[in-house]
Amino acid sequence: MYAREAVLNDPEIVKLVRQHFVAIAVDNTNNINLTPVEREWLSDKGGKACTQGMSVFTAGGKLLGVGGGFKAEGNLQMLQQALKKFRPEDEPTEVTALNEKDRDAVAQPPEGGLVLYVSWKVLGGYDTPAKPGTEAHAYQNGLGIDRLWVRKDEAEALVEGRFPDSLKKRMLRYHVSDVFQKVKDIDIAYHDGRVSGSFRSGSKGEAGSALGFVETKDGKVTRLDLLLKGRGERVKSHGFMAGLEIVPDGKSVPVALFFSLADPKDDLSRLPPHRTWRQLETYLR
């Protein structure tokens, strides 16, 4: 999250990358979106970075620069210097595809199902607002993100006017309980395309609310937006839980969690949800 907020959200880096680079993000440890052959190919091009790293190379495999860390300035310089070194005239216009063996190792969404973007944010309540440009500021203002997969039968239930219990439980199991903590259940009502609900969270059982909208067309879900707002407490998860990581102990703060239907043609929607790694069957039950 910190690198995303501090580096990838930097306006100059966004502009430069959009104009001059083909960008790719990989997870080399937790939910690997690489085949074994791709991992091997990347290993001398920055692919072995531990925790976090950035690099630039050509389609043919020539390394042009290595960076990383959590400061935009250094990575901007790395990108600019890599661009100066890049000789497009020396590069092939086509590349030989890497071996597609074990492509199945990268999990795919369920056939006929849906992909939801998941994001959450602490809405305030820190004792002291952090200074812009600091790690604390990135955490206080940053989004936590993930994906959620919806099975085909669950999508069909939504079209038929039912909010399936299995989908509610998946949301609860992998996201609501993480973000709001100690949530036993969400009381959900779904009628005429409107989703509403309530829940309790945290050590004090504070009340929270849900509001969402579902639209369908020709038997398909064309919109699914669901927002939950409640109180969250500190979560220690090696930095994975964004602003919740720095909530003062013993305090609850306002938090929002948002699910939104992704366009399956969008490459960003193709990253697997965190909890699918090595437990896809369990994840989809």
Place this chain on the structure above:
Amino acid sequence: MFHPKWRAMFALTTLGVVGLLGGLPNNPVTAQEKQDTSLSVADFKKLAKELHVKNQPWATVPWKVSVSEARQVAAKEKKPIFLVVNTGNCLGFV
């Protein structure tokens, strides 16, 4: 000091009062609490815009999530590849 019967009655009464106030973690949310915490459509629109992944500056970059696809596009468009590696995908759960 107090008779067990009185202690039990006191405990039950306390639980009942706390329950009525909606203070127990597993109690259903009361109508008053629903009213106090309800989300309006305006709240929804504001927060949805703030939280939507596609509204984040980094999401305006046309990220690839496959090395093989990135190489093909980079060769065709004559651009270098910018790789971000993370424990946990920087565009996913991290």
